[in-house]
Amino acid sequence: MENPCQYCGTSISIPEKGTLIVKSLDNKASSLYRTLLEVESQGTNHLFQYESLQELKGVAATLVEDGLEEQLVSLKSATSTQPILVQHLYERLTYPEMTATIEEGWFTTHLQPIVHLSDHSIFGYEALLRPTHYEINPMQLFSFAQRAGLHSMLDQKAREEAVKKKAELIPKGQKCFINFLPSTIYAPEHCLSHTFSIVNRYNVNPAELVFEVVETEAIDDVDHLKRILRTYQTFGMEVALDDVGAGFSTLERLSLLTPQLVKIDRSFITDCHQDESKQQFLKEVIDIANQLEISVLGEGIETKEEYEWLKQLGVHYAQGYYIGKPSPYLMEAIATQ
Structure with a gap:
């Protein structure tokens, strides 16, 4: 799923499958934080493997619900790693028709x-x-x-x-x-x-x-x-x-x-x-x-x-x-x- 970033029309790509990289969260009470403790970690980063965009959307929704919409996360595919704000990720996955309207x-x-x-x-x-x-x-x-x-x-x-x-x-x-x-x-x-x-x-x-x-x-x-x-x-x-x-x-x-x-x-x-x-x-x-x-x-x-x-x-x-x-x-x- 190809999506543009917020700067001057530059495109980024949201992989259909990949890894969501979340740095250590300030909100230790976050339900996602507790979930991430159970998955693979690399230093201060927690890695969440997702198999579909719907699964990724669920993770983004949890972050938004926990008040972490301004958290900068990264999306990793086999070829690249790209940063994106949680709010931007959630909106693009929730409204794919609007995302496509702008992108295309x-x-x-x-x-x-x-x-x-x-x-x-x-x-x-x-x-x-x-x-x-x-x-x-x-x-x-x-x-x-x-x-x-x-x-x-x-x-x-x-x-x-x-x-x-x-x-x-x-x-x-x-x-x-x-x-x-x-x-x-x-x-x-x-x-x-x-x-x-x-x-x-x-x-x-x-x-x-x-x-x-x-x-x-x-x-x-x-x-x-x-x-x-x-x-x-x-x-x-x-x-x-x-x-x-x-x-x-x-x-x-x-x-x-x-x-x-x-x-x-x-x-x-x-x-x-x-x-x-x-x-x-x-x-x-x-x-x-x-x-x-x-x-x-x-x-x-x-x-x-x-x-x-x-x-x-x-x-x-x-x-x-x-x-x-x-x-x-x-x-x-x-x-x-």
């Missing part, structure tokens, strides 16, 4: 249109990952990847699929918005080199790519995020800050990060045409963005009333089901004047 790249990209509010013309599309082989919710897949240590591989492959879709379908002159996980980018110059090589391979104009920080991650290290954004921008790409007004995407950070675009959290878009508190916030966003020369995009627009009110306010771009749903194909925006 069993997903595609759907495109959701984004329009100019000034004239309703297509500005670009957001690339959204959709699994193909199993009925897996994309958010569930990303959550699993985080727990299983596969988030870097998934993020990297999703970026490549989006760039490929831009090259194949999205016309020149129109943008492609691509989500990325800051937590997967340890050293921007190194970790993003794969993305930049893909852009060159598919002959995509970097200026037509917009990389946006996904809304599911809270950012504690703003300086690190700033370095990531600057790396994208140095290569000629644009960056966007997602869900402004929610979570870490506060107005105060706009001047620190200076993205080219900001996407307003959909919670401030719903019924914005009749909610005075939301209107006040949206006006504040527009004022600050104009001062910093940042474009503003309203997402999650579902009604004509929301669309028209945002247009009158001066929001630059719009996205949402009122305009067009995600689709594997290009589609014309449905919003009308």
